[in-house]
Amino acid sequence: VAKNNHIKGAQYYSSEKYEEIKKRALLEKELRIAIRENNFHLLYQPQYDLKTNRIVGVEALIRWEHQSLGIISPADFIPLAEEIGVISQLTEWVLAEACRQAVEWQQQGLPPIQIGINISPFLLGEEIITLVEETLHNTGLDAQFVDLEITESFMQDPEYAINILNRLKNIGVKLSIDDFGTGYSSLSYLGRLPMDNLKIDRSFIDGIKADNGMMVKTILDMANHLHVSVIAEGIETKEQLQFLRRFQCQIGQGYYFSRPVSSEEIKALFH
Numbered sequence: 001v002a003k004n005n006h007i008k009g010a011q012y013y014s015s016e017k018y019e020e021i022k023k024r025a026l027l028e029k030e031l032r033i034a035i036r037e038n039n040f041h042l043l044y045q046p047q048y049d050l051k052t053n054r055i056v057g058v059e060a061l062i063r064w065e066h067q068s069l070g071i072i073s074p075a076d077f078i079p080l081a082e083e084i085g086v087i088s089q090l091t092e093w094v095l096a097e098a099c100r101q102a103v104e105w106q107q108q109g110l111p112p113i114q115i116g117i118n119i120s121p122f123l124l125g126e127e128i129i130t131l132v133e134e135t136l137h138n139t140g141l142d143a144q145f146v147d148l149e150i151t152e153s154f155m156q157d158p159e160y161a162i163n164i165l166n167r168l169k170n171i172g173v174k175l176s177i178d179d180f181g182t183g184y185s186s187l188s189y190l191g192r193l194p195m196d197n198l199k200i201d202r203s204f205i206d207g208i209k210a211d212n213g214m215m216v217k218t219i220l221d222m223a224n225h226l227h228v229s230v231i232a233e234g235i236e237t238k239e240q241l242q243f244l245r246r247f248q249c250q251i252g253q254g255y256y257f258s259r260p261v262s263s264e265e266i267k268a269l270f271h
């Protein structure tokens with residue numbers, strides 16, 4: 001056995017691979033602890049009506065602040081949570097906290113705004129229907145203010161997806177397809193999905209300059225035909241915003257307006 005290799009059973013790992021496995025195991029252990037101890041918080045990114053410049057919603061985005069590892073990005077730990085089977089506990093907390101916050105804002109006199117909540121496609125089954133119903137019941141939030149964001153990867157089994165989405169719609173919540181354009185949606189059943197919004201993925205907003213907005217225009221056109229409104233993600237420049245306005249994109253969010261911020265900062269935006 002070479003000096004740098006570690007033996008695990010009959011397998012030989014390079015030290016790089018070994019470090020990777022160790023890191024993952026550590027993260028997994030820490031994630032389980034974080035869930036037990038509730039070491040998460042939510043930030044909120046405002047969503048603007050591009051015609052009136054009013055805030056019409058916020059997207060709730062989870063943050064994990066670790067004592068020694070620092071802030072860990074959801075892009076890193078959400079896939080892990082899905083893999084090790086703790087995503088439902090995490091989502092339970094996100095849903096409850098986001099809905100509680102929405103009710104608090106309303107009680108504090110903020111105009112009622114929509115709250116976007118990311119739902120892992122792994123969870124889209126019977127379980128999520130009960131969870132959403134119970135959370136709305138427990139927090140007293142009216143279903144119309146909840147916008148569940150679901151990525152296209154859920155649509156791999158369209159018949160099943162449509163059934164679950166219809167049942168979520170029956171509760172009264174709104175539904176958005178997140179990261180639209182990066183997943184697996186087949187255009188043939190897109191029109192059958194009971195969705196309220198398409199969220200154009202940031203990569204297309206980013207690409208407006210390079211492709212003269214061809215992709216964004218195409219998506220806006222299609223959404224228009226499907227009678228769904230469009231939320232543009234990741235608006236960073238004035239040029240992007242002007243383009244989206246010119247082609248009548250309804251809603252936008254991005255660093256140009258605001259980064260994800262605390263609930264207090266959201267409140268301050270209304271004063």
Ligand code: C2E
Binds near residue numbers: 118
């Ligand atoms: P997403 O749902 O597509 O959220 C948008 C991401 O883009 C957020 O990253 C947001 O901070 C970032 N963003 C917003 N505007 C801009 C911009 O102008 N420029 C750039 N470069 N980025 C922008 P974040 O918060 O790191 O979240 C990453 C992903 O993690 C989310 O993508 C979502 O898929 C997932 N995620 C976040 N919170 C949750 C959660 O509570 N539950 C689940 N299941 N997934 C979550």
Ligand code: MG
Binds near residue numbers: 118
């Ligand atoms: Mg999202």
Ligand code: MG
Binds near residue numbers: 178179201
């Ligand atoms: Mg997105």
Ligand code: MG
Binds near residue numbers: 179
């Ligand atoms: Mg995303």
